[in-house]
Amino acid sequence: MTTIQSTLGRAITPEDNQGQYDAIESSLDRSLFIVAGPGSGKTTVMALRVLKLVYVDGIDPSTVLATTFTKKAATELRSRILGWGERLRLAFIENPTYADQREVLQLIDFNQIFTGTLDSISENILQEYREAGSPTPVIIEDFIANAMMVRYGLLDGGRYKNKDLKAYLKGLSGISYDLNTGGMAGILLEIRDRVCHDQVDIDTFNESGENPGIKVACEAIRVYMRELEERLLYDYGRLEQEFFQKLLNGELTEFTEKIRFILVDEYQDTNLLQEHIYFELARHALQNGGSITVVGDDDQSIYRFRGATVDLFTHFPSRIQEALQVYPTVITLSKNYRSTQNIVDRVEQFVTLDPTFQCARVEEKxxxxxxxxxxxxxxxxLGMFRDDLPTLARDLSFFLEGVVHNGGVEITQSGTTYTICVDADRGSPADICVLCSSPQEMKADGNPRLPRLLRQNLHNATHSIEIFNPRGQQLREISEVQVLCGLMLECIDPESTIQNKIKYLPKDAKKFFGAWRDAAQIYIQQHSEQYGDMTLGKFVQAWQTRTPHNAFVQKREVPLLDLVYRLVTWIPPMQYDVEGLVYLEVITRTITQSAVFTKFGSEIIFDDENTILEGKSIIDAMRGIFIPLATGAIDINEDLLETIPTDRIPIMSIHQAKGLEYPLVIVDVGSDFKTEHHKQAFKRYPREGGRTCRMEDELRAFSPLQTPQRPGVDRAFDDLTRQYFVAFSRPQDVLLLVGLNSVKDGYLTKGRKPTLKFIKNVATGWDRDETWHWGKGLPDIIHI
Structure with missing residues (x-):
């Protein structure tokens, strides 16, 4: 520990932090259950626990497996282990006390440690330890899984038009409007993922009820799964299932015979299949004289909608005791090194104000x-609340401009003046983050939400500040995307000749194809600039007429990707704008990955002697690429947003912000709520369990987990509490809550006898017993 303090500047002693000390210093054969609150240094603990095993206990790095939930977190953990490991190695080598061990120290290779997400580790192990001659696993990302569900689960056989299926999925979602094809695919994949993650007996589920839509849903899911198997493709659910099955069957003995230490971060986001994997890995580690360490925080479990089961974390000690006869040592990390005293106090007060929520937390936390x-x-x-949305957006933009450009904003409390500003030397707009329940910039009725108004106001400010919010619109509605997709359609299928021959073309796909083509035509008319000797209009015309020219590559097989890169020459935002680059990346990845399941591999086949083949290749591209894009099945993956540009203020969902921290965090707690409208209840004060809880109740009856005992409405309240707990614990220095005055002071109803009504909202301190702990006017915060 002395070397750690002198080399890494980390004071890990019982006096400084008993929990961290115990977690790092615990003997190598002791399994640990670490409950780590926000900002408590859990990544530090995991990295130093690994380094202690290697340097102090002399453990071979290749016997250690450390995993966490997201790619970003896994990268950070690996960086810590490698960086700190190397600094400690140099310190030991330079210390005469360790002169006899220098040769051993030089040979330590921290790259041999298995680090990554469970998916990436599963992929690497299946690849490294596969049987001779067996193919390498080909992993498809979520948006390609959506595209495959659209193509094979819904378009094939016309299931997207099946009334029983539509009614069943609509009822499961609890929505009042009709589902489009992309929405249907999304729900079917949720069901498929839960079948996999919760280990659901799909045959029993298929025969379970009188609703005929269940059978159609199971049929669509089975077709999708069959396509994966026949094409040797793996979505993340199938990848984990395959990994688990090979562990059980003893097909990975070369790996399991040497593994000794399992460390799992973010365990609160684990599902049942993943628990089975971790327990099976732990069984081998224990047999080899090692241990398992899990780290997490039930209060930050916000991925129920992705299948996470927080009970697996809160009951981890009893579950692993029953499964493996292991009695883990419970360690709590409750010291917050991230935030100021006021923020820590506010976060703790928030998470404990609802009495009913306490029984859903780790006991004696x-x-x-x-x-x-x-x-x-x-x-x-701080709080900023205004009577209407435009005023809120204007004043918040003025505040942000002052913080970034005008020397700061002064706030006075009890005679003390505080100046809020970005650091003059190292600061940037990216030190500020705006968190919303959803980053969508437009409402369903076409009116702007706070993110859109902020974007407009800050762009037009005296000192312009740009916003980074690529997920602010659905991909299919973004202007640059519409232009690019329209240009591609116009090139490969002029006058919609082939498109009109497609038997199963969803209405929403046809609608957006038309909008894209219109956008492309307008763009061609507005852009006559030349690149080389070619205008955009001439380029498109050369493709349409299949004229031999440098615009149209005259060869039999033309990759759509080549066409994309030629077209973006005339679309500058997709070359230079950071958001435009994200959009382009989504489209190119869609084209690239769709090649693994489309018949023609995302290529257009041109053959003067066989025009039928050309038509088939165009239809194949439409069904595998353009229809999924047009129906909303393809959207922006969070993995593309790991790097935030330093010259922009990010707007993101609270789920995106998990694991991040910023000096100034603005949390939207009520810009959407003018009145207590029942359709918005799920966002602020649930009346029922909602889609995620309905799906849990529907499927877990056929899972070893069984139907949850906690009512759906309570689980919905729990999830909202955890969501805003995560939001409020992101800032280091300043927390600013924003919304309309209606959520702070209430609003008057319309009619002859107006009455004052209050908008119940978990985010503003209401509990589920209708007690408003923060009170009217939110008097405990400073309003600006």
Whole structure:
């Protein structure tokens, strides 16, 4: 520990932090259950636990497996292990005390540690330890899974038009409007994922009820799964299932015979299949004289909609005891090194204000403690609430402009003046983050939401500030995407000749194909600039007429990707704008990955002697690429948003922000709520369990997990509480809550006798017993 402090500047002693010390120093054969609150240094603990095993206990790095939930977190963990490991190695080598061990120290290879997400580790192990001659697993990403479900689960056989299926999926979703094809595919994949993750007996589920839509849904899912198997493709669910099955069958003995230490971060986001995998890995580790360590925080479990089962974390000690006869040591990390005293107090008060929520938490969980090093300015918790959305957006934009460009904004509390500004030397707009329940910029009725108005106001400010919010619109509705897709359609299928021959073409696909083509035609008329000796209009015309020219590559097989890269020459935002680059990446990845399941591999076949073949290749591209894009089945993957440009203010969902931290965080707690409208209840004060809980109840009856005992409405309240707990614990220095005055002061009903009504909202301190702990006017925060 002395070397750690002198080399890494980390003081890990019982006096500094008993929990961290115990977690790192625990003997190699002791399994641990670490409950780690926000900002408590869990990544530090995991990295140093691994380094202690290697340097102190002399463990071979190749016997250690460390995994976490997201790619970004896995990269950070690996970076810590490699970086700190190398710095400690140099410190030991330079220390005369370890002169006899220098040769051994030089040979340590931290790259041999298995690190990554469970999916990436499963893929690597299946690839490295596969049987001779067996193919390498080909993994498809979520958006390609959506495209395959559209193509094979819904378009084939015309299931997208099946009334029983539509009614069943609509009822499961709890929506009042008709589902489009992309929406149907999304729900079917949710069901498929739950079948996999919760280990559901799909045959029993298929025969379970009188609803005829269940059988059609199971049929669509089975067709999708069969396509994966026949094409030797793996979505993430099938990948994990395959990994687990090979572990059970003893087909990975070369790996399991040497594995000794399992460390799992973000365990609160685990599902049943993943628990089975971890327990099976732990069984081998224990047999080899090792242990398992799991780290997580039930209060930050916000991925129920992806199949996470928080009970697996809260009951981890009893579950692993029953499965493996292991009695893990419970360690709590409750000291928060991230945030100021006021933020820590607000977060702790928020997570404990609802009595009913406490029984859904880890038992006897200690309160979060303020432990930030140094003497940071203890800014008050701030609030900005206005009568209407345009005024809120205008004033918030003015505030942000002042923080970034105008020397800061002054706030006075009890005679003390605080200046909020970005760091003059190292600061940037990216030190600020705006969190919303959804980053969508437009409402369903076409009116702008706060993210859109912020974008407009900040762009037009005296000192312009740009927003980074690629997920602010559905991909199919973004202007650059519409132009690019329209240009591609116009090139490969002029006058919609082939498109009109497609038997199963969903109405929403046809609608967007038309809108894209219109956008392309307008764009061609507006852009007459030449690149080389070619205008965009001439380029498209050369493709349409199949004229030999440098615009049209005269060869039998033309990859659509080549066409994309030629067309973006005339679309500057997709070359230079950071959001445009994200959109382009989604489209190119869709084209590239769709090649693994389309008949013609995302290529257009041109053959003067066989025009039928050309038509088939165009239809294949439409069914595998353009229809999924047009029906909304393809959208922006969060993995593309890991790097935030430093010159922009990011707007993101709270789920996107999990694991991140910023000096200034703005949390939208009510810009959408003018009145207590029942259609918005799920966003602020649930009346029922909602889609995710309905799906849990529907499918877990056929799973070893069984139907949850906690009512759906309580689970929905739990999820909202955890969601805003995550949001409120992101800031380091300043937390600003924003919304309409209606959520702060209430609103008057219309009619002859107006009455004052209050909008119940978990995010503003209401519990599920209708007690408003923060009170009218939110008096405990400073309003600006």
């Amino acid at each position: 200690p309160p979060i403690e303020y432990a930030r090093i140094g003497k940071p300015v203890n800014y008050p918790i």
